[in-house]
Amino acid sequence: MITKIREKISSSPLWCKRLFSVAVLSLIFAISVTLVAFSSSVVTITDGDRTYSIRTSRDDVSYLLEKAGITVSADDEVVYSGISNGKGTLQINRAFNVQILTGDELITVKMTGGTVLDALAKAGISYSADDAVNVDVNSAVSEGSQITYDSVDYQYVTENIIIEHDTTTEYSSKLDKGETKTVSEGVDGIKELTYRQKIVNGEVVESAVVNETVLQDVVHEKTIIGTKEPVKEVEETQETAAAVETPKTESKPASNSGTVSPLTPSRPIELDANGRPVNYQKLITGKATAYSPRDGGFTATGKRVQVGYVAVDPDIIPYGTELYIITADGSIVYGYAVAEDTGGFTKSGKITVDLFFNTYEECISFGVRNVEIYVL
Numbered sequence: 001m002i003t004k005i006r007e008k009i010s011s012s013p014l015w016c017k018r019l020f021s022v023a024v025l026s027l028i029f030a031i032s033v034t035l036v037a038f039s040s041s042v043v044t045i046t047d048g049d050r051t052y053s054i055r056t057s058r059d060d061v062s063y064l065l066e067k068a069g070i071t072v073s074a075d076d077e078v079v080y081s082g083i084s085n086g087k088g089t090l091q092i093n094r095a096f097n098v099q100i101l102t103g104d105e106l107i108t109v110k111m112t113g114g115t116v117l118d119a120l121a122k123a124g125i126s127y128s129a130d131d132a133v134n135v136d137v138n139s140a141v142s143e144g145s146q147i148t149y150d151s152v153d154y155q156y157v158t159e160n161i162i163i164e165h166d167t168t169t170e171y172s173s174k175l176d177k178g179e180t181k182t183v184s185e186g187v188d189g190i191k192e193l194t195y196r197q198k199i200v201n202g203e204v205v206e207s208a209v210v211n212e213t214v215l216q217d218v219v220h221e222k223t224i225i226g227t228k229e230p231v232k233e234v235e236e237t238q239e240t241a242a243a244v245e246t247p248k249t250e251s252k253p254a255s256n257s258g259t260v261s262p263l264t265p266s267r268p269i270e271l272d273a274n275g276r277p278v279n280y281q282k283l284i285t286g287k288a289t290a291y292s293p294r295d296g297g298f299t300a301t302g303k304r305v306q307v308g309y310v311a312v313d314p315d316i317i318p319y320g321t322e323l324y325i326i327t328a329d330g331s332i333v334y335g336y337a338v339a340e341d342t343g344g345f346t347k348s349g350k351i352t353v354d355l356f357f358n359t360y361e362e363c364i365s366f367g368v369r370n371v372e373i374y375v376l
Helices: 002-010 013-039 061-068 116-122 238-250 360-366
Strands: 041-047 050-056 077-080 087-093 096-102 105-111 146-150 152-163 167-176 180-184 189-200 203-216 221-228 282-291 309-312 322-327 333-341 353-356 369-375
Touching (some): 041 061, 050 061, 116 146, 282 360
Parallel strands (some): 041 087, 096 146, 167 221, 282 353, 309 333
Antiparallel strands (some): 041 050, 077 087, 096 105, 152 189, 180 221, 189 203, 282 369, 309 353, 322 369
16 A cells, blocks of 8 residues: 555656755755855954944955955055954054154154164164164154164274473583583383274264373483583783673572562572573473463462462472573563472473463463473
């Protein structure tokens, strides 16, 4: 009985058509459900202050940007998360200009974020701790950021300078008048100076001496000139004796009249007809400069500065030494003076004495002159 019913159903054309239709509809439904499920994914696009929600069936950045009508440049940054559980995010970070001024050059770089260091690196600048930047290098950059950068380097250089020797002249009655004897030949010294130089953007802006080394000691020249008069055989007459004594009458005690210094020596200084001391221990010749009260109120020995107290190198002329000073051409007679001060001029080896004057104008008028320094 059952077998007959099956044969009847299978041989019925209407039943076959209905079964086929059901299968096709089931397939179409399955495909539709799948498409609907995928196309229901939503991607949120953020572009500055604007936000877009795009329903999509494609997991493609270019497609998403095109569908949203958004254009990006090569300098912009696009961050896409991809689709997960029907959702996704796409962040657009727009590039902005950051200006960097280095020396005379203005560099503009495109940034989407980061720090000042990142901007310098993008500009091809290698930053070091000595370099100067107007802002914190770890601070964030933003639209309109302006950075000033100066490359700073340090270097050490050396230079050799000449230390000029002094010439000391002494007069001796043991040598005949006009006879000259060189006790020691003068030799210039050599000093090596080491400088630390600061270089900003390739140019030296600071240079300071950090070390001094004497490579060759200076040797001062010493010369003796004879003053001994030749003995003349003459008849002892009153006329001859008077003639011999005549030069003595030309000598005179020194006074403050016509001299710069108002100091009074402890004993009179006898001068010859040319205004030079007759009696002295030695004669030093060299260059003299001048200084005024603006340089300080007290001397190196603790005395208040005044005209007549002069600055010297105490290694050559000890403090307290009594002197008589006159310019080599005799135009200025500083007069009786005492070594009570010193100064930076001694390092150069070019200046022998620094004379004190009351006013700056007097110092300018004196300038630099050759002088004769008589050690009394």
